[in-house]
Structures are given as C-alpha cells and as structure tokens.
Amino acid sequence: YLSHDFESANFPLDEEGRTYHVSTRPGEVANRVITVGDHYRAFQIAQYFDNVSIKDLNIKDGGPYKITKSNVFIYMSKRKFLTITGTYKGVPVSVVAICMGMPMMDFFLREVRYVVKGPMAIVRFGSCGTVKDIETGSVAVATGSFMISRNYDYFTGNDRENETSPYLITDSCSADSELQELLYKNLKRECDSAKIKVVKGLNGSADSFYSSQGRYDTNFVDSNEELINDIKKKHPDCLTLEMETYGLFHMAKCCTSTYNKEQNKAKRSKSSKNNEIKAGATTMIFANRVDNTFIASEKIPVLQERMTKGILDALIELDLGDDDDLQPLEGS
Numbered sequence: 001y002l003s004h005d006f007e008s009a010n011f012p013l014d015e016e017g018r019t020y021h022v023s024t025r026p027g028e029v030a031n032r033v034i035t036v037g038d039h040y041r042a043f044q045i046a047q048y049f050d051n052v053s054i055k056d057l058n059i060k061d062g063g064p065y066k067i068t069k070s071n072v073f074i075y076m077s078k079r080k081f082l083t084i085t086g087t088y089k090g091v092p093v094s095v096v097a098i099c100m101g102m103p104m105m106d107f108f109l110r111e112v113r114y115v116v117k118g119p120m121a122i123v124r125f126g127s128c129g130t131v132k133d134i135e136t137g138s139v140a141v142a143t144g145s146f147m148i149s150r151n152y153d154y155f156t157g158n159d160r161e162n163e164t165s166p167y168l169i170t171d172s173c174s175a176d177s178e179l180q181e182l183l184y185k186n187l188k189r190e191c192d193s194a195k196i197k198v199v200k201g202l203n204g205s206a207d208s209f210y211s212s213q214g215r216y217d218t219n220f221v222d223s224n225e226e227l228i229n230d231i232k233k234k235h236p237d238c239l240t241l242e243m244e245t246y247g248l249f250h251m252a253k254c255c256t257s258t259y260n261k262e263q264n265k266a267k268r269s270k271s272s273k274n275n276e277i278k279a280g281a282t283t284m285i286f287a288n289r290v291d292n293t294f295i296a297s298e299k300i301p302v303l304q305e306r307m308t309k310g311i312l313d314a315l316i317e318l319d320l321g322d323d324d325d326l327q328p329l330e331g332s
C-alpha cells in the first residue's frame with residue numbers, strides 16, 4: 001500500500017524527506033507558489049515557465065511519478081498533489097495542484113511550508129461563483145475571505161431546538177495587502193485589452209459546493225433557502241464563493257512568525273525562522289448565482305492565459321526580502 005516507509009506519526013516523512021501526501025522534499029518547491037484546483041490548469045500555467053514547452057510537461061495520469069529536467073521539475077504524488085517547479089523571468093516559481101476543498105488546502109500548506117525555507121508568497125488561482133450580478137468570464141481578486149460551514153449539529157443534534165442557524169459564517173480574514181494590489185494591477189493590465197472585467201472584493205469559502213453555497217438539492221435536507229441572504233447580511237461586500245481561499249488566508253495568519261508578530265508577543269516562537277506566508281487569491285467567475293448562468297467553455301482558455309501572465313508577474317514582483325533567506329532549489 002505504501003510505496004515507502006515513513007518516520008514519525010506526528011509529521012510523517014519518508015526516507016528521502018518527502019512529506020506524506022504532497023510528497024515533495026526540500027529543494028523541490030519554490031518560495032513563490034501558485035496553487036490551483038485542477039491538474040490541467042497547473043500544466044497550462046507551467047507552459048509560461050522559462051524554456052518549457054508542452055512536451056517537457058509529459059502529461060500523464062497515475063503516479064506517483066517524478067520528472068526532473070534542467071528547466072522543470074514535476075512530481076505527481078500518490079494522492080494526486082501535482083507540483084511543477086521552474087523559473088519565470090529567471091525567478092524560481094512552483095505551481096501546485098491540490099484538487100478541491102479545505103482539507104486539501106491544509107495538506108498542501110502545511111507540507112509545502114515544511115519543506116520550504118524562508119518567507120513564501122502563495123496565490124490561489126481558482127474558479128468561483130458570484131453572488132453579485134457580475135458577468136461570467138470576469139476576474140475577481142480577493143481582498144479577504146470568510147468561511148461558511150454547515151452547522152452539523154443543527155441537522156442531527158439538539159441545536160435546532162436551541163434556534164441556532166444551519167450554517168456558520170465567520171468574520172473575514174484579509175489577503176496580504178501588497179500581493180493583493182500587485183495581483184489587481186497586473187491582472188488589469190492583462191485583462192483590460194481583452195475586455196475582461198477585473199473586480200476586487202470579499203470572498204466566501206464554503207465547506208461544500210452545494211449546501212453551504214446555497215444550491216438546492218432535493219435529495220437532502222439542507223435548510224439553506226436563506227443562506228445567500230444571510231451571507232449578504234453579514235458580509236455585504238461579498239462578491240465570490242468557492243472552497244479554498246479562506247483556508248489559505250487563515251493559515252497564513254497562523255504561521256508562527258505572523259501570528260506572534262500580530263499578537264505582539266514579546267517572545268517569538270522557539271525557532272527564529274521566518275515562516276511567513278504572504279497570501280493572495282484570484283478567481284475566474286464561472287457561475288453567476290443571480291441570473292443562474294454558467295461560463296461558456298470557449299471563454300476559459302483565453303481567460304486563463306491572460307490571468308496566468310498577470311499572476312506570475314505579480315508573484316515575482318512581490319518583495320520577499322533578502323535572497324539569502326530563500327530556498328535553494330534542487331540543482332541550482
């Protein structure tokens with residue numbers, strides 16, 4: 001079942017130092033990372049890396065597998081986390097496809113943070129729905145994100161009698177302000193000429209594509225008829241809904257360096273390493289929840305192409321501090 005033996009039940013690593021799920025080790029992931037849901041998007045992005053052509057990307061299913069060339073490193077883990085590392089305009093960058101949802105974001109963030117030395121910048125590049133009447137095919141940059149979760153006890157415990165609500169909506173957690181501005185500026189530059197609208201505002205991340213995003217499903221009791229209104233009441237500037245951004249923004253705030261600094265703790269964490277993560281997110285609007293329309297598939301390639309350039313430019317423009325603090329990559 002396991003392709004390797006692992007040490008430590010607390011944070012399992014194999015004999016090569018690879019983490020249990022994402023399966024990368026020090027030297028294989030850059031300090032600047034784009035994270036996406038699907039593998040196809042990851043391969044599309046990697047085509048913009050320096051000196052990479054589609055044949056270098058040797059797309060295949062299955063795994064685990066590893067491809068190392070002078071210009072690009074690819075690892076598909078057994079659990080289908082796909083990491084591609086190369087350079088963009090000479091700067092080391094990675095794209096990591098994580099599939100969907102909050103647990104995958106948590107695996108990705110913790111395991112990638114573990115193997116990368118120094119500060120990181122991570123941008124989520126996903127798809128989303130909008131609760132405002134913004135046309136599909138537009139681009140949203142997240143200023144912050146909040147979480148919407150199903151209140152499980154409401155459906156199965158005593159909470160219903162206590163008049164609690166079926167969904168829990170958290171306060172928002174902001175994106176890194178500099179990264180957010182760079183994303184907006186670079187995406188505007190790329191998208192304006194293609195007449196693609198770029199908006200910025202708050203995102204909500206839900207623990208389901210269906211119930212906690214207010215979709216109806218007669219096979220289940222979801223009690224979500226009022227959910228979109230409740231979201232708008234608590235967060236009037238909410239633009240988009242998807243499933244991962246809050247996990248990224250929240251955990252970025254909980255990196256020990258950032259958390260201790262924000263809590264004004266005199267004593268830093270036991271280790272003095274800088275494990276800060278500057279987090280940002282941008283999404284393609286696929287679904288308009290107001291007029292119930294879905295993006296035409298032919299719009300997606302051009303949207304993705306424009307966004308990829310804007311995101312990569314923003315990511316390398318961000319100042320991550322002294323180069324000496326950054327991760328040396330394998331072979332560099």
Ligand code: R1P
Nearest residue numbers: 037100101126127242243244
């Ligand atoms: C649902 O269809 C998936 O699409 C969105 C949601 O967040 C969820 O992961 O993002 P991605 O396109 O990045 O996967």
